[in-house]
Amino acid sequence: MSELANIIVGILFYESDSLKLEELVSLTGKKEDKIKEAINEISEIYNTSNSSINLLSHNDSYQFTITGEARDLIMVRDAKERDGELSRAALETLSLIIYLSHATKNEIDYIRGVQSSYMLRVLVSRGLIARGSKSGNQTIYIPTIETLRFMGLEKIEDMPDYEKIHNDLSVAAKNSFIISE
Incomplete structure (x- = not known):
């Protein structure tokens, strides 16, 4: 994974909300085309493997989400926390x-x-x-x-x-x- 892609992964994990392309440009100091290349690289790694983490992208906003069995387990835990x-x-x-x-x-x-x-x-x-x-x-x-x-x-x-x-x-x-x- 490229250094920029690795930095973006860290930023997206840290944030609880989705981040817009402009925010990633501002945070990294890199140009939009470089950010998009890194996003594509991240997407190829997380969205095409057997990973329980996927990168969502919509209207130049990006966010990690949990999928599969890991998502189900987290949803059960979150339900307990909402009620406790x-x-x-x-x-x-x-x-x-x-x-x-x-x-x-x-x-x-x-x-x-x-x-x-x-x-x-x-x-x-x-x-x-x-x-x-x-x-x-x-x-x-x-x-x-x-x-x-x-x-x-x-x-x-x-x-x-x-x-x-x-x-x-x-x-x-x-x-x-x-x-x-």
Whole structure:
């Protein structure tokens, strides 16, 4: 596999959402034609082998997906998680999104100090957060009405020490933007 294809594989595994061609160009600094060549190479490797991972591509957007028996096993596990209690990490991620009123994955990762793709997927699948419009190349995650019901709140501002924590986290979120530039 070429170096560029290998880099794109890593980027796509890291992201929980699909990435547009322009985003891959921006992230790698390579031209569109080189990205498309690498995508074709990745597709040949993953989509033609007996792999449980496939590369989806639609309208110049790309995302890895799980197929076959691995997909079935993950779906069973995800169903258990949707129906069970939220983990501490999921509650932490949800709290950040509530206090910030909206947040990008990079902001959440920066504040938590760990990668949050899985937690975001769990919270989206439960309807506790939603994907909002994009901010640049980043999807924004927002609380839903189900969040209020789950937390027993009438409005987001009813969270304990909302103003102070909101302001503190907003400063931290801005720092993540400065660092990521």
